[in-house]
């Protein structure tokens with residue numbers, strides 16, 4: 001069984017892409033809404049929450065783990081694999097598959113993410129190693145706003161404030177490097193117009209399939225766990241997975 005985790009609803013974008021590419025995979029999803037948002041927490045706090053999420057999933061039978069949260073990527077250090085008894089090939093995160101999608105890219109890239117992701121410099125280092133020019137824009141508070149359902153007008157204000165001084169014509173792609181952001185794509189489009197958005201979900205799902213199929217085949221069962229039950233999470237699930245049958249359970 002594949003275990004997927006995020007601070008809340010953002011990872012549903014990755015879950016949806018994985019189910020499309022691997023419909024027969026059994027999936028357990030954990031949304032740590034009690035501790036959301038993650039994107040403005042310290043590295044130490046994120047490391048603690050990462051270990052907790054992986055343990056929650058493993059304790060319920062997950063044999064492979066997908067981190068559908070960019071903000072925790074810096075905590076997924078090699079030393080963790082030993083501690084959690086997790087082989088490296090059984091863990092997939094966001095940064096590697098996303099950066100790999102741009103291997104042959106020539107134009108500068110703009111990357112939008114939470115302050116924690118930008119601060120970790122993982123994306124900046126990876127793109128610089130490929131010789132690709134990268135600029136970043138942190139959008140404080142947006143992931144939390146999406147998670148807890150503030151109005152689209154307010155979401156647009158948060159987006160507009162940070163992009164005000166950017167010349168979008170300079171960039172070949174705008175990477176939405178927070179899994180919550182594709183849930184607000186309509187607001188991004190409204191503020192920025194027709195720019196080349198890149199949602200990493202597909203690339204991550206392809207990596208999951210490449211690495212975990214056919215080992216992780218099952219009956220396509222889906223179970224969602226939350227550390228706090230909210231109507232917003234339930235409506236995000238219903239909107240993202242309209243045809244799926246699933247149960248949403250509170251973590252005990």
Ligand code: DGL
Nearest residue numbers: 010037038039070071179
């Ligand atoms: N969706 C997560 C990410 O990709 C976490 C966002 C948050 O909780 O601030 O970074």
